[in-house]
Amino acid sequence: MRRRFPQFLALLSALLLLVVTAAPANAFTGDQAKADASVAWLRSQLSGNLIQQFGTADYGLSLDTVLGMRAAGETPSEVKPILDAMGGIGDRLEYQGSVTTGMVGKALVAAHVSDYPVTNFHGKDLVALAQRSVDATGKVDGGPGDTGKNLFSQAFVMIGLAQQGKLPAATVSFLADQQCSAGYFRMYYTDGKTCDAAGSGYDVDGTALALFALEAADEAGIDAAAAPLERGRKWLASMQEASGGFPGSRFTPTANSNSTGLAAAALRDAAPEAAQRAADFVAALTYPSGPDAGAIAFLRTQRDGWTGGELTSAQRSGAIRATPQALLAFAPANYAFLDEGATRGITAASAGAKLVGDVTYTWGQVTTASAVPVWTEVYIPGSGWSRSQQTTSSPSGAYSIQLTYGANTPGTYRWRVGVRHTSGQVEYSAEFALRRVARTTAASAGYKQTGLATYTWGRVSTSAPVRVWTEVYIAGSGWSRSQVSTTSADGSYSIPLTYGATTPGTYRWRVGVEHSFGQVERTREFTLQRVGRPTATSAGSAPLGTTAYVWGTVAGGPSLQTWTEVNLGGGWAKSQERLTSSTGYYAIPLTYGATTPGTYRWRVATALPNGDVLRSPEFSFTRTR
Template sequence: MPTFPLRRIGAGLGAATATALAIVATTPLGVAAAPSPTHTAAARDAATWLAGEYVDGVLPGPFTPEDWGLSIDGVIALAATGVAGSTRQAATAQIAAHVRSYNSYDDWGIEGFTDGGATAKLLYVAAAAGADPTDFGGWDLRAETVALLSAAGTGHQRGRITSRTTEATGPDPSNTFDQSFAVLGLARSGGAPQETVDFLIQQQCTAGGFRLYPDVDGAPSPSCDTQANATLDVDSTAMAVQALLATDATGADEAAQRGADWLVAQQRADGSFGGSGPTSGANSNSTGLAGQALAAAGRDAGAARAAEALAALQLTTANGGAAAADAGAIAYASEALTEAVTDGIADTFRDQWRRATAQALLGLARVPLSRIGLDVPPSGEPTPSATVPPTPTGSPSPTGPPSPSVSPTPTTAPTHSPTPSASPSGTPPTPTTTPTPAASVTSPAAGPGRLPTTGAAIGGYVLTALLLLGGGAVLLVLGRRRAT
């Protein structure tokens, strides 16, 4: 009789231990770890420098006083770090007031064109900046994006984000970057249709990487594997991985994990990444996007190595030399850093530094695109509710050629400013009429869909707590037995 309570405690302890082990076994181990304090500080320094480059809420381009694609990249970077809330709000308001300056050729008197990738990116930044995507400067960007999806009856192109083109504007320039922003923006504003995710997955080859262009020789190509010698691109893969992790659509997680595995295999010994074609050399744009994607997919070791490579390209007051006044900025490549330390940042290269910094700091902050604006940035300010004009306003007079930037896009060589969203030479034209998209969605009608797991794994803590509680109970019973 005296041993019966002890047996019951032992049995309970065994059951509790088994339960804890089951929790550990089913708890995902690939959770994203927070960046080191050093890298968090480096990301904030980079964002602070970038915020100082804004003029009246706009980042200038190489040919115009305003570059809307780059200004959007800057807002994403500021939101990821929680830096310069007032600058972020002013920039968001300016972008909202100039939606058509970014996603059309209206400013140059060419009417009827709507860029699908730019529209999708606007949808994403509205959500990430804390604005209302259904009333962004008077535009319902979710409805606009959905209207630009290829409808049922378009075969293997179903779900593709397309541009509304005219005879004067030429073929549709949409690519895998654009598709990723479509999935991200739709997931963040109510749910991404399965067919939109399916089209993105079609751009993934068996090896795991994603190609940049869905078109081959002037015609839509059914899938990456049907294209002979398809060029797999680090930047496109990084964007696709993050987009797929933002949705719970069928096949999304498996494709994202294969993409992350491919990225790990592309990482160089020093932690850096290169793009494809003219950007195949190690550069901070590709490293920033890839590092951010690895963090989103729970590949923490690779993400940390990428952050180290990025930190090595950052100007500081200690290493900046002639460019010490630009401390925080991140160079595109080591050659640009060396030149800046010796001679300062020349005006002709300042645009390159802005573009490099905007994307590179994402690999230092390691906040996934699907979480920007939802999670409080490390040691930063929460994303403020953006105040944007209720209706579209007039656009400024154009000062450059009709080529609105649709970024972040394939990185460019360090000798010139990036050319956003360059379209393939033979992309087929899309119908001038708006396709009717399929209405089915795989995510709930509200909410951002399935997002990557963040925070610390709790299985080990649960097991430890249960073992401590059970052990304490046994000792208590044994103590009472001795007392009697």
């Protein structure tokens, strides 16, 4: 997905009234109330407008707090006092000729998204320092004194330079080289070996930040970012545990709130259901009441150890370090785009989810004074963004475009809308996802004997229980709801077909589904034929050598294989076979024993097309001399 950074749109500011872009319709947009509570708690922990650890100003954690607050919706003026208080940060940015790249990158991003000076940040030109730290290979390295060079510093410097429109393409290549074949990014890379060759372990926090940086690079037009971005997202989503949480690394394998918050932000658009589950996990680690309400524990064990009231020193220390990034689960956002809402000239919305085969659209608004060309683009893994449908906006900027790609194939598709402004400048909307949902299946036995229980069964494409019901067609009245049920978590269901259970005939059925995304679906119609047991009538007796019959009706069973069975003492044996008439009538000769006096035990059987066999009550027939 590609967004425009503000420096490009600044050229159009005299012409365009820039609008705020809505989040993708099916993206997880967070929980503002919980985010606000966490921000309020963080603000209460400031001392001298900074986060203090062990009596000393912690500039890195204070910058994390600024970023968390901005993600949660705090305005630049509301975080400005924190940045103003960082007058002593100079030596933490540059010392004895070396650039501390992690601190510089984080400060550059925090200052940019807060409308704070980036070329004179307490006397330091953050942009120049960041540029100076990128070597010819694209590696971020501040020199011999840069003790913090790792994946974090690489990612933050890349994000910061992308925001300034100054990101070298080589940084993307270098970052991609740090990706293991599994999809994750390693934290340290000083050994000169590839990630796989070095046996580097995974790091969820670092991978999430790497994905932030790759998204920023992709938006900046560096095509090489797309493939590692896709692989990284898939790996990150695979690391989510059943609890919804994410582990930190192979050295910190327990699910924690900090890693989970970063992962939720990185997966917000690509895997909204995973982001929702991550938010639920972090919510369970949030202290719910008392003077520290809104603080987020790092580990579940820390939260479980809380007995109410004020946090202990250890609990507070853990929460202070965890909360700034953990709250991203409630306010999921890439640090690179925290200021994008104020710079967007095109909005794009969609239904978010739609059944395969259904027509659906994206719609939105372009800031324009005349009609302009707009088009959709879909992201095709391995190929990149591909243009799909094109139209022209109305003179007021409104547009609606059908989303056609993948319409008949289940899956989640990444979309964006492009516009060519009257100035010639091309701009893209925020990326949004449309999930194509497989249609619900519904099966039945097809035929069933009257009076016996039978069901319809199938599967709904869902990851949580949803409501389902049967509908039967009643002549003269139309479709009528019958039985209501709920699917299992995997979407499977089974519902009894009760209407007409005791009356022969053919019944038309369908299943209704109320999907979690709000759409009501009805399956294709199917029939259930209720068939009565064969009736069997005979003369009761007949002289030897004469032809005798059994006759009767299979109610609701035209053109069915029907036969007689005679009991030979050791079991039942098939004798003569016929087809029922169009009304279900049959007549079959009783041939066995026709020349031998005695009383014989008979019954009639009918085979249904689904393999069921219905049998009449037994009757006796006597052959006399």
